[in-house]
Amino acid sequence: MADITTTAALPPEGASKSATETVPSPPQETEKPAPTEESGPDLSWLPPGKKPLADGLYDAIVMGTGLKECIISGLLSVMGLKVLHIDRNAYYGGECASLNLTNLYAKFRPEGARDPPTALGSNRDYNVDLVPKFIMACGNLVKILLHTKVTRYLEFKNVDGSYVFRQGKIYKVPATLDEALMTSLIGLFEKRRFRNFLSYLAKYDEKDPSTFGGYDLSRMTMRGLYDKYGLDEGTRTFTGHAMALHLDDSYLDRPALETVKAIQLYVYSLERYGKSPYIYPIYGLGGLPEGFSRLCAINGGTFMLDHSVDEILYTPEGVAEGIRHGDEVAKAKFLIGDPSYFPKDKIQATGRFEEGDGRGEGGSDDRKGEGSRRQED
Known part of the structure; x- marks a missing residue:
């Protein structure tokens, strides 16, 4: 608080004995201006030495672009949540992707990989499913596609x-x-x-x-x-x-x-x-997660492919609150991802896909397999 000094001016002899005191007014408090684009957003939440990843703060961060993860991010964005969806790969689909020729070579020939021979044709001629399956025409997956109207982004062929x-x-x-x-x-x-x-x-x-x-x-x-x-x-x-x-x-x-x-x-x-009872996306099963990713994107979701998650960030209480990519950080109210993005001590195995599991429910079979991992506050 500012000091207030009182001064008294003494009257001359013979004048009235009343004195006149002069007291300066205290300084007026002024409101702090609201942050503007010029002043920049509030970055007080960032750890020291870090930069925001994309917009920085989100309602949800989804890691991995497998079918389950893309369905979740699509539905969250439709509900009005601000979603950041990130994947370490340069393509959609995770372990259920449909790879073009270049991505196929990059995945299975990571060391000393060279461009595929030109004799094999164009990239667009290939969509190789990592987990090939058919989709049952009246199955739950088709019902989900119809209900969410993701079919507008896909084309199917009857087997x-x-x-x-x-x-x-x-x-x-x-x-x-x-x-x-x-x-x-x-x-x-x-x-x-x-x-x-x-x-x-x-x-x-x-x-x-x-x-x-x-x-x-x-x-x-x-x-x-x-x-x-x-x-x-x-x-x-x-x-x-x-x-x-x-x-x-x-x-x-x-x-x-x-x-x-x-x-x-x-x-x-x-x-x-x-x-036959089966249908199939003409551009491969990888089109299914990509279709849901489009649903997320048109509702404001942010997608970042070819971005690794170097670290899951936790609060002092041990609650997951964000991710780090290099020196960039994003935080959210809750995190969702496939198990490969989380530390092993945070994963609870619920099953494993058996080799040769050819059930006809598309790129995901909820009866077996490891589901998405969710951590929230």
Whole structure:
């Protein structure tokens, strides 16, 4: 506080004894001007010697551009959150990417890599899926694409047919009634039993007990349901693996409801296009995460490819609050990323993809695999 000095002017002799005091007014406080573009943004949150990464402060930071991460960033941006999405790779998709020729060479020939031979053609002629899969036409992934309207950024092609290898021969899986009558995959009398089996499944509704036919599929095993319709071993193998897409025979001794739903999904997807139950993005499965990244971008999200995350930043309480790339830092209310971006002591493994897992639900199968890791305040 400023000192206030009081001075008294003494009157001359004979004058009134009253004195006049002069007191200077205290200095007036003035409001600090609001930050302007000229004065720059408030950078007091930055660690010493660091610069902001992009805008610096965000609602959410998403690391990795796998399908799950891109779906999340797209939905967060639609909700109005400010999102920074970063990936160490120069392409979208993470471990489920579709690589052009240059990226393919860079990934699998990192040391002493040279440009691919010109005889192999143009980059745009290649989209090699790192995890090749088909998409079930009526599956949950297609429902998500339709609901979010990401299909406006994608083009799909119906797969012409699917095939099975049995007893040394390759057979086309029947897709129409005529093909079912003509196929040698199933014997004549077996076709009738199989038709009755499929007819039961077509009518079955989990919410309508009148369609149960006296069977409690939540308790009856799939082996028991096959027995009820007298299906032979070859038909069971075809149904369980080519239609329900089970990887082994352990499903036979589990409740039948799981397999019945999988077969219904196959049949409904088959009816949608008539050739096969599968569809495929014409530019590869990497188009799926890229489509959701576009959804994020048009709603204000910031994307940074080919940017490594050198460090996850934590508060003194151990809560993740930001990331560092070189001498640049960004902070957010919460962080999301695939497990490879987090320290090993922060990761909880929930499963692992099995080699040869060819289930038909696109580039991501939620029944197995390691999910995204989320840390928040």
